[in-house]
Amino acid sequence: MAKSKLKVDVASSRERTVTWADDQKKYMLDWYIDYLKDQHVGFKFKKQHHMLCADALNKKFAMGVTVDQVDRQYKHYKENWKFVAAALSKSGNSFDHARCIVTISKSEKATLCDRARRLLSKPIKFFEEMQELFTGSSVDGSLAMDQNTCMDVSDDSDSDDSRELLDLNSYTPPEDPLGDDSDTILSQTLNAAGDKNSRSNYTRSGIKRSRANPVCTLPTKKATKYKRRLVESNDKIIATMKSLRDTLVATAPPQISQLTDPHRTLWQRLETIPLTPDQRITVGEHLSTKENETKRDWLCNASDSTLHAWVFKFLCEKEA
Incomplete structure (x- = not known):
């Protein structure tokens, strides 16, 4: 009796398997691209962002996907781009836009792991979307994982989060759409070195000064004096130009009237x-x-x- 109850509990805790269509995958990538355009440099997607994407997919396609399923799908294309970026970063390799295939030699392809070799042996789906979404972030070719040991990396979300925390201090805090604005509230997770460099950008109340809208200050005496001198200089130039114009008009030679023949x-x-x-x-x-x-x-x-x-x-x- 206890065994049957345990089986029921395990079965009920499993997620429903969802088959993703190509248009659904493209919609997901486009959603992340559009969301990323309005964010600051160094922004990273977190669980709350995957939740928003899952809601958008369910409203659009009635898929019934969960946050973890969207997260896994996002990481899948993130790791795919690591392989593509690493291959394109090497000299001699290029991308054939007509066939959507990475041109790579057979000898180099033989040294890749199974997943990278299968990915690069056929047309790359959603190449442009992945390029726009992941280029310039920590998943480009310069920071890609080792292709020979890539299968040893676990797909567990906890390990991925721990890797992302390693370089958290090198970016500005992201915005939290569900709660407090983490870009304006002084983060308590900054270490001592990062905290010392970032405190100068905050006020005493903990509110970060906006880079786009600096704090307005009253004009100083030096600035006022400079503006007054500039106005006086412009007035002198205008008066000089007017005087020159009047002088030229006064000294202009008289117009010679046409001579008429009195005996015409x-x-x-x-x-x-x-x-x-x-x-x-x-x-x-x-x-x-x-x-x-x-x-x-x-x-x-x-x-x-x-x-x-x-x-x-x-x-x-x-x-x-």
Whole structure:
């Protein structure tokens, strides 16, 4: 009786097996990517974040997944990216985006562990999502685990949490969406060395000063004096420019009016007299001389009959 009761209790404590479809896995990775965009540098996903992702998956697909199942799925792709990043970090290896395959030599592939060899022997699913989510964090190629001993690492969540605590002090405290804001409350888990360097960023009340919005302070006398000098300098420059402009306008040379020929009407009247071109040139050359200036003035004011009589008389005398 006791054995049967024990079997029932063990069976009831087991989680229901969930088969993940590709669209569900992609939705999970996209959810983590979108959530990570709004976080600070060095942010790490914890259990409460996996809980939020599980709620989103259950609302979207009605999967009924638990926090541990989402956590295991996240760690699965996290470890997959370790193998991919380690392979791409070596010279000679590259990624074929057309076939989604890591190009790696057979000799190098033979030295990998079974899991890495199976992963790199076929197209990499969700390569772009894993690259965007895990690149730049502690899972890139520079900090990847040894591929020959990777199968010795346990999938237990406690061991993974203990590994993450080793480098906790190198990052700023993450935000806790379920409770107090751990990015603004002075953390009590900082060690003595990290606490000494971080206390300067906190106020006496324990509230961390925001980097984006520094504490506003009143302008000092030095800043006020500098602004006043800047304003005075600008005023002097404007006054100097205005004075130069007025000086240039005052000293500008006067505009030369177009010279008009006072004897223009005389030349026009000569064109109406029936003469040959040579005769008209002879008359014009004679009247254009400086000695005949008085004669030009007289002919300008003379009548047409008088002008005609003088022209024919001049030509007759010229020809004779």
